[in-house]
Amino acid sequence: MSTPHTIEDFKYDNTEIVGIQSGGKIVRKVSIKNGKGYKSISRYHKRKHAGTIKKNLKTAEIQMIKLGKFIPGLFNDCKSCSKRMNNKTRKQKRK
Numbered sequence: 001m002s003t004p005h006t007i008e009d010f011k012y013d014n015t016e017i018v019g020i021q022s023g024g025k026i027v028r029k030v031s032i033k034n035g036k037g038y039k040s041i042s043r044y045h046k047r048k049h050a051g052t053i054k055k056n057l058k059t060a061e062i063q064m065i066k067l068g069k070f071i072p073g074l075f076n077d078c079k080s081c082s083k084r085m086n087n088k089t090r091k092q093k094r095k
Helices: 059-067 076-094
Strands: 012-019 026-034 036-045 050-058
Touching: 026 059, 036 059, 036 076, 050 076
Parallel strands: none
Antiparallel strands: 012 026, 026 036, 036 050
8 A cells, every 4th residue: 555645755956047138137947845945046147156035935836836836926026136136236236
């Protein structure tokens, strides 16, 4: 007999790379291992790493991913952070 699968047995990794016109790209990652998971957004500008925002996944999000359901707006709370990250680097370049 097989035992029912729990969240701790579930492993998942997914990476999405989106190219932007001005030589940059955005990399979105979702990773789940041992019942814990995170989502991250990394920004690149002219082949240089501009920064990364990393947040923990909620248990409801992990359950939806395990069922194979689409989660609209999964990275919406990370986008505002990435805009602040770009403004910070621009201010540092002006000095």
